[in-house]
Each structure stands twice: as structure tokens, then as C-alpha cells.
Amino acid sequence: MNSETLVCQNCKQNFVIEPDDFKFYEKMQVPPPTWCPNCQLMRRLSFRNERMLYHRNESLEGEEVISIFSADKPTTIYTQEYWQSDKWDPMSYGHDIDFSRPFLEQFGELIKRVPWMNLFNWNNVRSEYCNMTTDNKNCYLVFGGDFNEDSAYSTFNFHSKNVYETYWVNKCELCYEDIDAENSYKVFFSQYVRDSTDSIFIYDGANLNNCVGCVNLRSKSYAIFNEQYTKEEYAQKIAEFDFGSFKKMSVFKEKFQAFKLKFPRRFAQIVKAPGSTGNNIYNAKKAVNCFDIDDAEDVKNFFLGGWGLKDARNCDHGGHKSELLYDSIATFSNTSRIKLSLITSSSHDITYSYNSRGSHDCFGCVGIKNKSYCILNKQYSKEEYEALIPKIIQQMNDMPYVDKRSHFYKYGEFPPSEFSLFAYNETVAQEYFPLTKEEALKQGYVWKEPEKRNYQITIKSQDLPDHIKDVEDLILEQIVGCEHEGKCNENCTEAFRIISQELNFLRKQNLPLPRLCPNCRHYQRIKQRNPLKLWKRKCQCAGTKSENQIYANTIKHEHGENHCDNNFETTYAPERPEIVYCESCYLKEVV
Numbered sequence: 034m035n036s037e038t039l040v041c042q043n044c045k046q047n048f049v050i051e052p053d054d055f056k057f058y059e060k061m062q063v064p065p066p067t068w069c070p071n072c073q074l075m076r077r078l079s080f081r082n083e084r085m086l087y088h089r090n091e092s093l094e095g096e097e098v099i100s101i102f103s104a105d106k107p108t109t110i111y112t113q114e115y116w117q118s119d120k121w122d123p124m125s126y127g128h129d130i131d132f133s134r135p136f137l138e139q140f141g142e143l144i145k146r147v148p149w150m151n152l153f154n155w156n157n158v159r160s161e162y163c164n165m166t167t168d169n170k171n172c173y174l175v176f177g178g179d180f181n182e183d184s185a186y187s188t189f190n191f192h193s194k195n196v197y198e199t200y201w202v203n204k205c206e207l208c209y210e211d212i213d214a215e216n217s218y219k220v221f222f223s224q225y226v227r228d229s230t231d232s233i234f235i236y237d238g239a240n241l242n243n244c245v246g247c248v249n250l251r252s253k254s255y256a257i258f259n260e261q262y263t264k265e266e267y268a269q270k271i272a273e274f275d276f277g278s279f280k281k282m283s284v285f286k287e288k289f290q291a292f293k294l295k296f297p298r299r300f301a302q303i304v305k306a307p308g309s310t311g312n313n314i315y316n317a318k319k320a321v322n323c324f325d326i327d328d329a330e331d332v333k334n335f336f337l338g339g340w341g342l343k344d345a346r347n348c349d350h351g352g353h354k355s356e357l358l359y360d361s362i363a364t365f366s367n368t369s370r371i372k373l374s375l376i377t378s379s380s381h382d383i384t385y386s387y388n389s390r391g392s393h394d395c396f397g398c399v400g401i402k403n404k405s406y407c408i409l410n411k412q413y414s415k416e417e418y419e420a421l422i423p424k425i426i427q428q429m430n431d432m433p434y435v436d437k438r439s440h441f442y443k444y445g446e447f448p449p450s451e452f453s454l455f456a457y458n459e460t461v462a463q464e465y466f467p468l469t470k471e472e473a474l475k476q477g478y479v480w481k482e483p484e485k486r487n488y489q490i491t492i493k494s495q496d497l498p499d500h501i502k503d504v505e506d507l508i509l510e511q512i513v514g515c516e517h518e519g520k521c522n523e524n525c526t527e528a529f530r531i532i533s534q535e536l537n538f539l540r541k542q543n544l545p546l547p548r549l550c551p552n553c554r555h556y557q558r559i560k561q562r563n564p565l566k567l568w569k570r571k572c573q574c575a576g577t578k579s580e581n582q583i584y585a586n587t588i589k590h591e592h593g594e595n596h597c598d599n600n601f602e603t604t605y606a607p608e609r610p611e612i613v614y615c616e617s618c619y620l621k622e623v624v
Contacts, residue, residue, distance in 0.1 A: 041069035042440055057346050061359045063372060063445040066347065070322065070334040073347050074565065077362045078462035079450040079478065080375055081350070083165055084176045084555065085459045085524065091151060099161055100151035103484065108454055109148040116150035123147055123400040127410030136425055137434035137442055140385055140397045141452040143409055147399040149388070149454070173532060174551055185535060186551050197538055200558040201325070209544060212558055213313065221544065222286065224561060225302065233276065234289045243267060245274070246289050248296045249623045258292060277501045279545035295583055297614040297622055300603040312563055312604045324565050336565055360447045373447050396422055438477040456481035458524060464559050467522055483519065490514040490528050494548040501545050509533055515550035523556035563604035570607060572597040572615035579612045590621050
């Protein structure tokens with residue numbers, strides 16, 4: 034079978050279906066997609082609200098709860114405890130298939146009719162303001178992070194303690210404003226750092242101790258801007274920097290940003306992952322066009338997954354010993370043969386179903402637990418189910434659902450974004466594919482206006498004490514105005530509070546108060562990571578120096594004084610200022 038070039042039904046751009054893709058689709062018994070991988074991802078992410086929390090009343094007794102569903106949404110909401118109990122029956126919402134109407138239309142109605150839990154926050158201890166998490170203790174505004182303690186304002190932090198303002202950290206302690214960090218202690222304002230302690234402003238560092246403003250260093254101590262100092266000299270310099278001052282810290286941050294551009298970047302963070310393309314891929318095999326993957330095999334067009342993941346295409350947020358997944362989101366816990374579904378655990382043979390637990394052989398179901406052979410939440414016998422599924426698939430092809438923008442959804446297409454229970458700007462899609470209100474509405478998405486605030490800002494960010502040593506306990510009673518003042522496109526809350534555990538942490542670590550609200554801080558971290566997109570480029574090692582003549586190589590490379598002829602796919606767009614080296618040239622200079 035040959036490769037085939039198709040035109041995306043959504044963006045109208047060409048995309049290629051490879052022979053191994055056709056084999057996978059045949060195995061999964063689905064047709065090739067009519068949307069390109071990027072548009073598929075954008076559509077799926079528009080269903081996932083990760084960090085937008087609201088106060089609203091649950092639907093049974095009117096008790097006020099914290100929820101990912103705002104009060105203006107007509108969705109029936111149960112507390113997590115009630116939803117997971119046997120006190121209600123999702124099968125009571127089941128109904129017969131109406132073959133005179135598009136099947137997806139009926140499924141969309143079921144999505145909005147069946148109750149949902151207020152949060153996805155399991156086994157928490159004093160961690161009520163968290164979502165898409167499990168087993169956190171004393172945590173506040175942690176999203177997608179598990180097994181943490183005494184942490185706040187972080188996303189995808191795992192097995193960590195006392196970490197604040199982080200994104201993708203694992204086994205870290207006393208860390209602040211770190212991105213992609215692992216096994217580190219007291220490391221601040223750093224990215225791609227591992228096995229390090231007592232360091233600040235590090236980029237791509239490993240096994241560092243007492244280092245500041247360093248790039249591409251390994252196994253060093255008492256270094257500042259990659260220069261070696263004695264222990265005594267280092268201590269004197271640190272005192273001069275005085276990172277407890279917001280102004281001094283901001284000046285140093287700008288200097289560090291310029292310093293980083295003087296050194297080559299690895300074209301992609303792909304480690305122990307043969308046959309892989311993408312970024313942030315570790316311990317994988319044949320992970321193609323993948324991002325944020327760890328421990329996976331034979332996956333393609335996958336964002337954020339691993340932990341024993343195998344044989345999957347066009348999915349995100351999945352893994353944990355799952356396999357045979359297609360165009361689905363949030364699939365985990367020994368799950369297999371999942372197609373076109375959202376939030377599935379400990380299940381198999383699930384198609385077009387949302388929020389399914391411990392079930393198998395279900396089609397078009399919502400909120401089911403420990404069920405089998407169900408369609409639209411109605412129970413069938415095994416024989417009836419197997420006879421009906423081919424008829425439904427045929428009907429979906431003969432009578433496809435057509436969305437507001439005239440996109441056709443035959444069998445094999447993930448449901449349209451208009452089925453989402455959230456507005457576009459409430460979801461993860463806005464983080465990775467940001468749109469303005471006008472752009473979102475033009476593309477057929479729903480947009481949520483900021484809710485009216487019932488508070489009065491008591492201190493502006495510019496009026497905060499510059500130094501943490503001058504901050505009094507009264508700050509805990511203040512409502513601080515966000516520096517962005519709601520004028521950005523980052524779900525700015527316009528105001529925020531400093532919580533006591535945060536203040537104690539900042540004082541102990543001699544770090545200044547933040548000037549942005551938690552949402553805006555999160556978006557600044559997202560901006561520091563590369564996009565979920567690849568460009569074909571050539572290594573910028575031009576012999577003894579980089580192409581732009583800024584970086585001088587420290588060792589002779591195999592290509593000598595000639596330009597390296599290695600090509601690769603990278604998340605660094607050609608117009609960006611970073612110096613991008615291939616794996617071989619990078620390793621010569623860094624490891």
C-alpha cells in the first residue's frame with residue numbers, strides 16, 4: 034500500500050497517510066481521518082477543561098462545590114463522591130437508537146443529559162482546588178499532577194514536595210518556576226534541569242550544585258554564567274544578585290535570556306528513543322510526531338502519554354499500560370481498543386463513549402460504570418449488540434452529522450467541538466492553539482466571557498514591596514491586581530491573593546512576590562516550551578562556529594571546518610533566533 038496525500042476537511046492543508054497508518058486503521062476498523070493530526074488534536078483538546086474552576090451548586094441538594102463547570106452551564110453536576118457511588122444509575126438515561134436522525138446528534142444530546150462529576154480529583158487530602166489529579170496532599174491549584182505534597186500553582190508535577198509555579202517536574206522538592214525538571218532540590222527559574230541542587234536560572238543542566246545563570250553545563254559547582262568561581266567568590270556574588278528583589282531578579286532574568294541565545298540547543302529532547310520524532314520523548318521506540326512521551330512504543334501523533342503505552346495513533350493524555358488507542362483523549366489504566374472516546378479507564382472495546390469506567394463493548398455511551406454491550410446507555414444482549422453495531426456504522430456513513438461550519442462527521446471522526454461542555458477558552462486548546470474571541474467565534478467555537486468579580490482590588494501589582502523581606506503578613510488579606518489587568522489573551526483573572534503557604538515558601542527561599550495572577554503565570558510557562566509542531570531544518574553547526582558566528586565550538590567535529598550536513602525535524606521554527614544543532618554536534622559540545 035502506498036502513501037496517500039489528503040486535504041484536511043478543517044484547515045484545507047495537505048497531510049499524508051503512510052502505509053503503516055493504513056495498517057493501523059485496518060486493525061482498528063476505522064477509515065482514514067479527514068482532519069490532519071494538528072486539527073484533530075485541537076478538536077480533542079477543546080473538550081478538556083483542566084484549570085478553569087468555579088463555585089457553583091451541585092444538582093442534588095444545592096450544596097456549593099468547586100467545579101470545572103460554571104454556574105451558567107445547564108449540565109447536571111454531582112459531587113465526585115455521589116457520582117462514583119451506586120446511588121444513581123447512568124443507564125436510566127438510555128434510549129433506543131433513532132435511525133431517522135444522525136447517530137452523533139443523539140450521542141451529543143446524551144453527553145449533555147447524563148450527570149457529570151464536579152471535578153476529576155481523586156484521593157485528595159486537603160487539595161480541593163485541583164483537577165485531573167490523584168493522590169495529592171495539601172495542594173492548591175495543581176492540575177494534571179499526581180502524588181504531590183504541599184505544592185501549588187503547578188501543572189503536571191509528579192511525586193514532588195513543596196514545589197510552586199512548575200510545569201512538568203518529577204521527583205523535585207523546594208523548586209520554584211521550573212519547567213521540565215527532574216530529581217532536583219532547591220532549583221528556581223530553570224528549564225531542562227535534572228539531578229541538581231541549590232541553583233537558579235539554569236537551562237539544560239545536569240548534576241549541578243550552586244550554579245547561577247548557566248547553560249549546557251554538566252557536573253559543575255559554583256559556576257555563574259558558565260564561569261567557575263571559588264566557593265567564597267560565589268557566595269559574595271549571590272549576595273550581590275539579591276534575588277529577593279523583584280527588580281533585581283527581573284534584570285537578571287533578561288540578562289539570562291540573552292545569554293541562553295549564545296549556546297547551541299539540542300534540535301529535540303529525544304533520549305533513548307530510536308525511530309522517534311517530535312520533542313520531549315524519553316525511553317520510547319518509534320514515537321513519531323509525538324510530544325511529551327515517556328515509556329511508549331509504536332505511537333504516532335500523540336501528545337502527552339506513556340507509562341507503558343503501546344500501539345496508538347492520534348491521541349493525547351493517555352497511557353498507563355494502555356494499547357490500541359485511536360483519536361481519543363484521557364485513556365488510562367490497562368485500557369485497550371478505544372476509539373473516538375474521552376476519559377476511559379480499565380475498559381476495552383469502547384467507541385464514541387465519554388467517562389467510561391470498568392466497561393467493555395460499549396458504543397455511544399456516557400458515564401457508564403462496569404457495563405457491557407450498551408448503546409446510548411441502553412443495555413443489549415451480546416448478540417443484539419453485535420448485530421446493531423454494523424447497522425449504526427452504516428447509518429453514520431449514510432447520514433453523517435454536519436456541524437455549524439458544514440464539516441461532515443461520518444463514522445471514524447471524533448465528535449465536533451460543539452459537543453464540548455466547555456467554551457474554547459476554558460479548555461487546554463486555548464493554551465496550545467490560542468485564539469482571540471473573534472477567531473474562535475469565526476471557527477465555530479463557543480467563547481466564555483469573564484465572569485463578574487465580586488471583589489475590589491486593594492493593591493496594584495506595581496505597589497507591592499520590591500523585596501520579600503519587606504512583605505508583611507497583612508499581604509495575606511490583600512487582593513492584588515494582576516499586572517496584565519485582563520488585557521491579555523491568557524484567561525487573566527485580573528486579581529489574585531497570596532496564600533500563607535506560598536508566602537512562607539517565598540520568604541524561606543528569598544524570592545519576591547509574583548506580579549501576575551496564576552493563570553497568566555501558567556501561560557508564561559507554556560510560552561517557554563516549544564510548540565507542538567515540527568519544521569524540517571539543517572544543523573546550524575557551520576564548522577568551527579555556529580552559522581551566526583555567535584558560538585565557537587569547543588572541540589573539533591567530524592565534519593571539520595565544513596558545514597554539518599545533518600537534517601532533522603525540530604520544534605524550532607526557522608525564523609527563531611536559537612542556535613540549533615543536530616544530536617551529534619550538540620553532544621560534542623555539551624556532554
